[in-house]
Amino acid sequence: MSPVPRQNVVDLPARVALLGGLRTPFVQRSGALRAMGPAELLGQVLGELVARHEIAPEDVGVCALTLAPLLSDASDEEVAAVVARAGLPREVNAYAVARGSLSSLETTTLAATAVAHRDVRAALAGAAESGSQRHISVPARLSGLLREAARAGSMWGAARVLMRAQRADVRTRRAAPGARRGVDLTRAELDAFVEDARRRAREDAHEGHDVLRVFAPPSFVRPVAADDVPCPTAEADGACGLLLTLEDRARAEGRDVEAIVRGWSWTPPEPEGGASIARAATRALAGAGAGLDDVAAVEVHATTAEEIVLTTRVLESRTIARRVLGSEAPLGALSPHRVNVRGGSAALGHAPAATGARVILDAARALDGGSRPFALALVSGADGAAGAMLLEAPR
Template identity: 25%
Template structure:
């Protein structure tokens, strides 16, 4: 690594984030991705010939498009010389993409790169059972028409029943929401606290939409120019009417205090500091450092930020109090609450202190804005960098949990 190559966050753009099955239900991952990249190119008047690298991510895979990043290059008729590849690691996917681009820049292998991700929950693959899949495969590879027909005659009505895509953890058999319920009980996080976090998220996102801070990051698609999930008129009374989803008898997580299934894409533009200034771009912020962490799901599927953030602060010599803005991804209001509590009390790592609620997610976060899995990290990076520039903040912290009991923490800085 070359410490002289500081990695500048020049900016980012994204599509609106919309509830799955609505406005973008007929748009593919590829087309959503291309819209986010097109937004960056137009917003920053970037000549595509200057791009060295594109690292893109998704969580729900399309078997017909193995390297989505490369197909974006062709879909937008970008220079074929752009190196482009795909990454995937659940909700921290686009942070992985950004770290990869940053590593290329620090090593001197690239000067300008884009990172980001997409999720189309409206276009999840339709799966068939293993027995049906074997029959279809045998029919597809049959040497003669007769062999193909005989193979297909083995199909029965049961074979045509789709297998629903499961969001359960393969290692535990529980969904993320079920894990969050268990951890909320363990850390004694009540529903009132979760609803307060969700309410604040919606109200702040609504305010940031109305004053243009969030919409400035959005590239309109199909006439939609804002996030459609934000509910600025919601109240605690309205939230209290909803029933728990994952534990109907004793649960605290509802549709109101959990992030919704979302369609959207987000991209962030990164450059070496030298190249950014040479091209006339004023960096919004710089990537100071990033830290990934992984724990066992039995310790709390969404608890890895309680390890990643303290380690990152220790390695950089900074403190939680040094952070002017703290962006914590809101998979669930409960997850935000028990990670904040773990930072305050210490858990697997030493305590690092409390977060002032005024510093926490000042423009709202995933409960209100939405959570297209692989796009969330790039969305948070863009929002944080813009807000740091507006407020002339020195340090900003990102904390994102992920399925598989993993997390990523990142510090942006201005100087």
């Protein structure tokens, strides 16, 4: 885990512009991208991103990245391989962090901070997930439990953690979380939600625009493209990268700006499902003095479709929000057509480390220059922690 402050960071000393982003398709592990390691995937994406935006590689001062399933201490060789593959100078300040599904949200905040403090002319953030190289996979819940048990400090403490988890599991089976919050979700409703997401992805006018066509070994028969079947489970291969610079600089150089990074918020795991992500969202909005009515689109990724539905209802329902979030009340209504405009993870696939950057990119793309100037990118991690980033339409 990298030592990143978890409080709101909305007072950036300068306006940071998101110039654009690019990703590979998020496809089933052991599929078309199986022979490409995370370094190759991410290097290709970042190289193409820099080339498309015609940024001189020497101007990229920071490259914050995640190479999953490699850990945060991913070897320097792997990081150097990304830098070399992307055609960046060896001197670039490149480093790796790892926070599961929150990884690329975190790398984006690191890159934005570096840019905002005028340390660098441009910064890259990105992550690659290579499910094909994840030879052992542990369910997220078990992984979290084991981590908690390991921190317990004694055998007895660890046993208590596991017993408590077992009791909680029994309780959960007795009553679904939605029912406890007064949100009734049937299987049919969830299926309809997923089907609707896929329909939106199919109808998306931007489809393929920011998805790199990857020539993947060993077949090379045709490039792996956006129309390849995306993988919504956490077992996908894929990478996503974002390019940031100062808004002033982008304007001076005559560049198009996708969005302005207004701030972000992190929240720790909370016992109630959907609570942490809703809390992160409200905090990020509050930091900018905005409400949900000002938000053109919300891109949200959560572990399950159910949690996404819960999140939106928590955001827009004053009653539920008051109970779950306490005093932090919802800031407005949110109609379904403003949530996951491009389909979200259910339709586009979920490559855990890279999903955060994908969510930010899609949120930025959803800014339409209309009366609502903001977009929210929300990501919930497997351990229940959540992060939110508020983007603003460029003036």
